[in-house]
Amino acid sequence: MIRKKLSYSLKNEVLAENVYANNDTLLLEKGKRLTTSDIIRLINIDIDSIYVEEEQKNIAIEVVSQVRTLWSQEDKDFTEMYVQNLDQTKNLFTQIAENKDISLQSYLNGYSNMLESVLEHTSMLHTLHKIKGHDDYTYRHSLNVSLLCGVIGKLLNLSLEEIWILGQCGLLHDVGKIKIPVNILQKKARLTNEEFKQMKQHSLLGYKILCNIEGIERHLREAAHYHHERLDGSGYPEGRRGDEIPFYAQIVAVADTYDALCSDRYYNRRISPYQAVQELLESSFKNQLNANIVVPFVQFMLSGYAGYSVVLTDKTCGKIVFIPPDEPDRPLIQTDTGYVDLRQRRNLEIAEIM
Numbered sequence: 001m002i003r004k005k006l007s008y009s010l011k012n013e014v015l016a017e018n019v020y021a022n023n024d025t026l027l028l029e030k031g032k033r034l035t036t037s038d039i040i041r042l043i044n045i046d047i048d049s050i051y052v053e054e055e056q057k058n059i060a061i062e063v064v065s066q067v068r069t070l071w072s073q074e075d076k077d078f079t080e081m082y083v084q085n086l087d088q089t090k091n092l093f094t095q096i097a098e099n100k101d102i103s104l105q106s107y108l109n110g111y112s113n114m115l116e117s118v119l120e121h122t123s124m125l126h127t128l129h130k131i132k133g134h135d136d137y138t139y140r141h142s143l144n145v146s147l148l149c150g151v152i153g154k155l156l157n158l159s160l161e162e163i164w165i166l167g168q169c170g171l172l173h174d175v176g177k178i179k180i181p182v183n184i185l186q187k188k189a190r191l192t193n194e195e196f197k198q199m200k201q202h203s204l205l206g207y208k209i210l211c212n213i214e215g216i217e218r219h220l221r222e223a224a225h226y227h228h229e230r231l232d233g234s235g236y237p238e239g240r241r242g243d244e245i246p247f248y249a250q251i252v253a254v255a256d257t258y259d260a261l262c263s264d265r266y267y268n269r270r271i272s273p274y275q276a277v278q279e280l281l282e283s284s285f286k287n288q289l290n291a292n293i294v295v296p297f298v299q300f301m302l303s304g305y306a307g308y309s310v311v312l313t314d315k316t317c318g319k320i321v322f323i324p325p326d327e328p329d330r331p332l333i334q335t336d337t338g339y340v341d342l343r344q345r346r347n348l349e350i351a352e353i354m
C-alpha cells in the first residue's frame with residue numbers, strides 16, 4: 001500500500017485501510033474503490049492523506065470507468081459490487097499465483113452478495129458485454145462466467161445450494177491460467193500448435209491448484225478440470241463423452257463459451273450476443289454443448305433484448321421491436337425508413353447491441 005495526499009485525483013483508487021470519523025464510526029471500508037462523493041466526505045472531515053493500494057493489484061481504471069458508465073444510472077449498488085468483486089478476483093488469483101495461503105471463505109463472503117444480486121436482477125447480464133478492450137480479461141471473464149452460471153442454475157430450477165456451488169465453479173474454472181506464461185496468455189496473434197498445447201494445460205493446472213486449497217468442493221475441481229470437454233468427445237484434456245463430463249462442468253462450458261465470444265480477447269474481437277447464441281446453438285446441434293442447458297439460456301438472453309438499439313451486419317441501425325417466440329434469434333428491427341424482418345432477411349445478422 002502507499003500513502004497519498006487526499007485529492008480528487010484519487011478517484012477510482014482502492015482504499016488499503018479502513019477510514020474512521022473522529023468518533024470512531026467507520027466511514028469507508030478497506031477495499032472500497034473511491035468515488036468523487038467518497039473524497040468529498042473525507043475532505044469534509046479534514047482528512048489530508050489516506051492509504052491506497054498500489055494500482056497494479058487492482059482492475060484497470062479503464063475497465064472501472066466503463067463499468068461505472070454502463071450501470072451507474074441503472075443500479076449504483078450493483079456497479080460498485082461488480083467493481084469490488086473484480087478487484088477481489090484479481091487479488092485472489094494473484095495470491096494463488098504467489099502460492100500464498102488464501103482464505104477462500106473470506107473472499108466468498110463478498111462474492112455471495114454479488115451472486116444474490118444478479119439472481120434478483122438478471123437483466124444486468126444483458127449489458128455485461130458492452131465493456132470493450134481486453135484489460136484484465138481473465139478476471140472479468142471469471143466473474144462473468146460465475147454470474148452466468150448462477151443464472152443458468154436458476155433457469156434450470158437448481159436449488160440455491162447448487163446455484164451457490166455452480167457460481168464458485170464459474171469463478172474458479174480458469175484459475176489454472178495463472179500458471180500459463182503471460183506471453184502465451186496475452187499473445188495478440190494466433191497461438192502456434194506448441195503454444196496452444198501449453199494453453200490447454202490450464203484445465204489440469206487449475207484442477208491441481210484447487211486440490212491444494214482446503215475445503216474446496218469436488219464440483220469446483222471437476223469444473224476446472226473438464227470445462228473444455230465436449231459431449232461428442234472432441235474436447236480436452238481427456239476427450240470425455242456425454243455423461244462422463246460432470247454436469248456442472250457442462251454448464252460452465254456453456255457460460256464460458258458465451259462470455260468468451262462476447263468479450264474482446266487478446267487475439268479475437270468480440271461478436272454480438274446474437275451471433276454468440278448462434279454459435280452456442282450450432283455447438284448444441286453438433287452435440288458438443290448440452291442442448292438442455294443451451295436452449296433455456298439462449299431463450300433467456302434473447303428475450304431480454306426487446307427495445308435495445310442494434311447495428312446490423314450491413315451497418316443499418318435500428319431498434320428491436322418484436323422477438324418472435326418461434327425464432328427469438330431473428331427479431332423484427334425498426335429503422336428510420338421502416339422495418340427489417342430478420343426472419344425474411346436471412347443474410348443479415350445483428351452485429352452489435354448498443
Ligand SMILES: [Fe+2]
Pocket residue numbers: 173174202227228
Ligand atoms: Fe478455460
